Amino acid sequence: MADNGPNDGDGLARKLAALRLSYAAKLPGELEKIEEAAALLGSDPSPEEARQGLDVLHRLTHKLSGSGETFGFKELGEISRQIEAICASMLELDAPPPSGLREELGVLVKDLRTAAGDAQDVPPAAGEPGRSVVEISGEGQEKNKEEKTILLAAQDSALAEKLEMELFNFGFKVRALSHPAEMGGKLKELRPAALVVDMEAGENGPTEWEAPECLNPKNWGKDGAFHCPVVFLSASEDIKTLLAAVRAGGGAFLTKPVNAGELVDALDGLIESDDRELYRILIVDDDQSMAGYVKTIIQNAGMNASVATDPMKVMDRISDFAPELILMDLYMPGCNGQELATAIRLRPAFAGIPIVFLSGESDRSKQLAALGGGGDDFLTKSISPEHLIASVKTRVRRFRMLRSLMVRDSMTGLFNHTTTNELLEIELARARRNKTSLALASLDLDHFKGVNDTHGHAVGDRVIKSLARLLKQRLRGTDIIGRMGGEEFAVVLCNAGGGQARKAMDQIRAAFSKIKHQTEKGTFTVTLSCGVAAFSKFAAPPLLTEAADKALYAAKEGGRNRVVLVKT
Amino acid sequence: MTETLKKILCAEDDPDIQAVAGMSLGDIGGFTVEMCSSGQEALEKAPAFSPDLILLDVMMPGMDGPTAFKELRRMLEFENTPIVFMTAKVMGPEVEQYKEMGAAGVIPKPFDPMTLPDQIREIWGKRHG
Numbered sequence: 001m002a003d004n005g006p007n008d009g010d011g012l013a014r015k016l017a018a019l020r021l022s023y024a025a026k027l028p029g030e031l032e033k034i035e036e037a038a039a040l041l042g043s044d045p046s047p048e049e050a051r052q053g054l055d056v057l058h059r060l061t062h063k064l065s066g067s068g069e070t071f072g073f074k075e076l077g078e079i080s081r082q083i084e085a086i087c088a089s090m091l092e093l094d095a096p097p098p099s100g101l102r103e104e105l106g107v108l109v110k111d112l113r114t115a116a117g118d119a120q121d122v123p124p125a126a127g128e129p130g131r132s133v134v135e136i137s138g139e140g141q142e143k144n145k146e147e148k149t150i151l152l153a154a155q156d157s158a159l160a161e162k163l164e165m166e167l168f169n170f171g172f173k174v175r176a177l178s179h180p181a182e183m184g185g186k187l188k189e190l191r192p193a194a195l196v197v198d199m200e201a202g203e204n205g206p207t208e209w210e211a212p213e214c215l216n217p218k219n220w221g222k223d224g225a226f227h228c229p230v231v232f233l234s235a236s237e238d239i240k241t242l243l244a245a246v247r248a249g250g251g252a253f254l255t256k257p258v259n260a261g262e263l264v265d266a267l268d269g270l271i272e273s274d275d276r277e278l279y280r281i282l283i284v285d286d287d288q289s290m291a292g293y294v295k296t297i298i299q300n301a302g303m304n305a306s307v308a309t310d311p312m313k314v315m316d317r318i319s320d321f322a323p324e325l326i327l328m329d330l331y332m333p334g335c336n337g338q339e340l341a342t343a344i345r346l347r348p349a350f351a352g353i354p355i356v357f358l359s360g361e362s363d364r365s366k367q368l369a370a371l372g373g374g375g376d377d378f379l380t381k382s383i384s385p386e387h388l389i390a391s392v393k394t395r396v397r398r399f400r401m402l403r404s405l406m407v408r409d410s411m412t413g414l415f416n417h418t419t420t421n422e423l424l425e426i427e428l429a430r431a432r433r434n435k436t437s438l439a440l441a442s443l444d445l446d447h448f449k450g451v452n453d454t455h456g457h458a459v460g461d462r463v464i465k466s467l468a469r470l471l472k473q474r475l476r477g478t479d480i481i482g483r484m485g486g487e488e489f490a491v492v493l494c495n496a497g498g499g500q501a502r503k504a505m506d507q508i509r510a511a512f513s514k515i516k517h518q519t520e521k522g523t524f525t526v527t528l529s530c531g532v533a534a535f536s537k538f539a540a541p542p543l544l545t546e547a548a549d550k551a552l553y554a555a556k557e558g559g560r561n562r563v564v565l566v567k568t
Numbered sequence: 569m570t571e572t573l574k575k576i577l578c579a580e581d582d583p584d585i586q587a588v589a590g591m592s593l594g595d596i597g598g599f600t601v602e603m604c605s606s607g608q609e610a611l612e613k614a615p616a617f618s619p620d621l622i623l624l625d626v627m628m629p630g631m632d633g634p635t636a637f638k639e640l641r642r643m644l645e646f647e648n649t650p651i652v653f654m655t656a657k658v659m660g661p662e663v664e665q666y667k668e669m670g671a672a673g674v675i676p677k678p679f680d681p682m683t684l685p686d687q688i689r690e691i692w693g694k695r696h697g
Binding site for chain 2: 015016019022023026062063065066067068069070071077081084278288289292295299304306307321
């Protein structure tokens with residue numbers, strides 16, 4: 001089927017992993033719908049409510065029981081099957097469910113939420129049985145849940161050692177290559193998240209290290225089919241060296257002497273863009289075969305495509321599928337593409353989605369008129385698949401970037417102040433509804449002004465980024481991590497009591513205090529203080545934030561480098 | 569009917585399962601796959617695609633698998649095309665019912681994407697072996 005993607009085991013594993021990721025990302029939404037339906041059965045439902053709740057619950061859990069295990073979430077599938085079976089028998093009886101069964105359903109739905117929460121953690125890699133989850137408490141916390149392996153090819157062993165140590169501080173696991181001939185095998189064995197290559201031989205270097213011959217993927221043997229982003233390091237910045245790096249597939253190029261912060265930034269940029277969710281493209285075309293053709297092209301390029309053949313149903317499809325780009329035919333029955341694009345743009349939530357017209361229309365003035373209605377671009381149907389893919393990918397990438405700018409802090413990639421507070425409100429409401437626990441932690445770096453004054457802002461920024469990375473690595477995927485401004489951070493820990501949260505944050509505090517930050521003049525360490533407040537005592541978001549801040553203040557007063565759980 | 573299994577038409581409404589089934593059948597199985605989201609779409613696409621085998625999800629909104637099965641059997645060119653159901657229903661009587669209808673096989677969901685092509689080949693082999 002796909003002739004523009006590797007069909008070997010590695011390519012498949014990556015595709016499967018990507019599918020799993022995208023499935024896992026949709027679970028919270030599904031869970032919310034399930035919980036809503038279960039709520040209808042809550043207490044003393046009317047016969048209509050009961051019927052409706054069971055109906056919806058049955059449909060949703062049927063779907064999960066059929067798909068959960070396929071994507072590696074066995075427990076989720078099993079619990080769904082139990083709920084589905086209860087719903088099916090109740091629907092068959094056509095009587096209001098007895099309270100005992102309703103309670104059982106409630107418990108199962110809660111279990112389902114836990115199982116889905118676990119699925120939000122790192123999804124298992126292809127072919128690997130479900131990995132156990134990093135618990136908020138317990139020894140599991142010590143292990144980085146998402147340690148990124150970097151393969152380092154540098155002949156200069158002093159440089160290799162230095163990079164290894166510096167990258168380790170930023171949470172990367174570095175494996176150095178001792179001979180270029182190992183490249184293919186190591187790539188296969190380690191599946192590194194990125195490859196860092198020094199382009200020059202050391203002082204007395206044997207010539208086999210001379211880049212880029214040993215770096216040409218063709219020379220890696222068939223195992224080299226596993227492609228990962230490559231960062232090149234070189235002392236020379238001349239165009240010949242740059243071109244050589246580009247030809248060898250370089251994703252980034254840094255000149256020596258290499259600054260660890262720069263290298264980490266380059267790695268972050270390359271790695272992050274690689275393991276995200278699949279791009280979602282909605283194709284609106286009344287012509288089945290044309291839509292199918294476009295869909296195949298999009299899917300073969302590793303994107304998620306969905307087809308809507310009825311323009312009248314497009315709005316629902318947009319809500320369900322949440323496309324990141326819409327490819328639309330210009331002439332359709334009932335309404336034309338231009339009108340439909342305008343209609344889509346009227347819904348504020350949809351106003352930002354890029355719309356690209358795909359049509360046989362070759363008259364440039366008609367094309368331009370269509371763009372006036374809210375389309376972003378115009379492609380003719382005779383377009384080559386490569387051109388179509390490139391055009392779609394660029395736009396979606398940009399769409400994602402713009403969207404993330406609105407909710408994320410640009411330096412750390414964590415949620416920004418506004419988004420963190422919004423998410424806290426949502427999670428608090430959920431905790432109240434489900435009677436689950438929740439804790440809020442406020443963090444602040446100790447004497448950070450001194451770091452900036454002594455070492456400069458560039459070094460200070462790196463310290464902030466290292467804490468952001470540590471938080472992302474050590475906390476669960478379901479926890480909300482925000483940068484509230486300057487050197488202040490907040491973490492919302494769902495399903496965690498005050499004691500658990502304090503313990504988790506204390507582990508982070510201890511780990512952070514051990515990170516050695518590099519400067520030209522040597523290394524230094526920074527500590528943090530943290531205040532924790534648990535939800536059961538402080539119901540409204542402002543009160544909870546206030547309590548966590550008070551605890552943070554107490555931690556500072558108490559001598560810093562500590563975590564304080566607020567007591568009432 | 570052709571001897572080797574090359575083209576599979578697959579109808580499945582869940583986009584996640586669609587993606588994983590498409591990958592499994594296409595990339596792992598090496599089949600040419602046409603994906604549809606409903607029974608209706610399967611009926612529309614089948615004639616032009618002329619599949620060697622048809623894979624139908626049982627529960628789909630609109631036209632479900634069994635209805636699509638009956639409609640396909642009415643079309644001359646698909647009178648004898650092997651049709652396989654995929655279902656998350658584990659209860660015996662229904663599985664038997666599909667076989668009585670004339671289904672070539674029933675694949676239980678959730679399926680393992682790594683072995684789905686083998687399961688299909690086994691069903692195919694029984695008919696053509």
